[in-house]
Amino acid sequence: MAVSIAFHAPVKVQVQKDLKELFLQLKFSRRDLIITEERVYQNYLKGIVDDCRVVIRDLLGRGPNTADTVEMAFKEAGSSYDRVIGIGGGAVLDLAKLLTLERPVPVKSLFEMRENIRKTRSCVLIPTTPGTGSEVTPYVALYISELGQQLILFDDELYADKAYLCPEFIKNMPFSPLAASMHDAFTHAFESYLSPLASPFSKTICKEAMQILTKAWLEIAKDGVSAIQDNLLNIQLAGSMGGIGYANAGCAAIHALSYPLSVRLGIHHGEANYLVAKEVVDLYLKKNPLGAIFDIATSLAPLLNTSPEHVFDTIDNLCQSILPRKRLSAFGMKENQILEFTDLVLTRQNLLISNGYVQLSAGEIANIYSKLI
Numbered sequence: 001m002a003v004s005i006a007f008h009a010p011v012k013v014q015v016q017k018d019l020k021e022l023f024l025q026l027k028f029s030r031r032d033l034i035i036t037e038e039r040v041y042q043n044y045l046k047g048i049v050d051d052c053r054v055v056i057r058d059l060l061g062r063g064p065n066t067a068d069t070v071e072m073a074f075k076e077a078g079s080s081y082d083r084v085i086g087i088g089g090g091a092v093l094d095l096a097k098l099l100t101l102e103r104p105v106p107v108k109s110l111f112e113m114r115e116n117i118r119k120t121r122s123c124v125l126i127p128t129t130p131g132t133g134s135e136v137t138p139y140v141a142l143y144i145s146e147l148g149q150q151l152i153l154f155d156d157e158l159y160a161d162k163a164y165l166c167p168e169f170i171k172n173m174p175f176s177p178l179a180a181s182m183h184d185a186f187t188h189a190f191e192s193y194l195s196p197l198a199s200p201f202s203k204t205i206c207k208e209a210m211q212i213l214t215k216a217w218l219e220i221a222k223d224g225v226s227a228i229q230d231n232l233l234n235i236q237l238a239g240s241m242g243g244i245g246y247a248n249a250g251c252a253a254i255h256a257l258s259y260p261l262s263v264r265l266g267i268h269h270g271e272a273n274y275l276v277a278k279e280v281v282d283l284y285l286k287k288n289p290l291g292a293i294f295d296i297a298t299s300l301a302p303l304l305n306t307s308p309e310h311v312f313d314t315i316d317n318l319c320q321s322i323l324p325r326k327r328l329s330a331f332g333m334k335e336n337q338i339l340e341f342t343d344l345v346l347t348r349q350n351l352l353i354s355n356g357y358v359q360l361s362a363g364e365i366a367n368i369y370s371k372l373i
């Protein structure tokens with residue numbers, strides 16, 4: 001039987017270790033629109049991008065992108081720009097992708113009527129956190145406040161033309177968000193590897209990403225977070241690799257179960273993945289221990305100096321020694337939310353659940369929340 005293999009990585013990714021060199025290459029001009037965040041602007045861009053129009057994402061409102069923040073950004077951006085340069089975390093990069101499109105009225109219609117999507121400007125994305133992988137994906141998340149729901153837009157028009165990885169941007173990142181980003185990147189690689197849509201291309205990239213991140217956790221556990229300061233580029237690379245993985249094969253149950261934790265409890269996306277990952281992995285191992293998950297275990301076992309059967313417990317112990325996992329009750333989750341969260345997963349994240357390594361029932365999902373609360 002012929003096997004169909006599809007793999008897509010259209011974004012040109014360039015590593016630029018030196019910030020000054022990066023800015024020289026970008027050749028900022030009056031026709032550029034910069035989307036960034038206050039911290040990045042003050043620390044790196046002030047005085048450098050004075051000729052460009054600049055939109056500071058945090059000044060439009062806190063939290064995830066909403067239709068209102070996107071409307072405000074379009075308004076501030078005006079129309080006299082040919083290139084959008086996003087420099088920041090996931091929400092900044094997502095916003096930059098939207099601002100390359102022909103302006104829809106209202107913005108929400110973009111997410112409801114995807115046929116309207118038309119990219120009219122070029123797009124350069126420069127992540128300043130290493131986990132989202134947004135710089136290499138065709139996805140944009142939008143939070144719909146009225147519904148308490150996040151919608152995902154995906155379209156090839158949302159791919160950037162170019163992404164730059166510059167480790168100087170994450171050099172002084174506090175450990176907690178850095179660790180959360182690493183968990184997000186690992187989860188992208190892990191879920192994409194196990195996806196029914198995975199190909200030999202995406203699997204190879206995802207396996208490499210998981211190995212890089214496992215090595216980084218080992219280094220941090222041994223010598224502290226300063227041990228990875230010279231290795232930040234590898235962590236950025238792992239983030240982009242995970243992004244290429246899920247742009248091709250998609251995420252699954254860990255992202256689905258972490259969703260209510262972020263939209264209802266306000267937990268950082270990467271940390272929310274970390275909180276639910278171990279229970280999902282244990283269920284996967286119980287239901288199908290010898291499928292693709294065994295390949296991952298086999299590839300990571302030598303790094304961890306253990307047998308494949310003990311890989312995921314070893315990784316969990318390692319991560320817990322670096323960043324102990326809190327119970328969901330510490331974030332304010334109540335027993336009566338278990339069913340609500342389970343329902344959110346099954347109704348709003350059903351595409352992710354159906355892309356899983358094995359299928360999870362409502363009872364199994366509720367049981368995971370019960371164990372974690």
Ligand SMILES: [Fe+2]
Nearest residue numbers: 184188255269
């Ligand atoms: Fe993610």
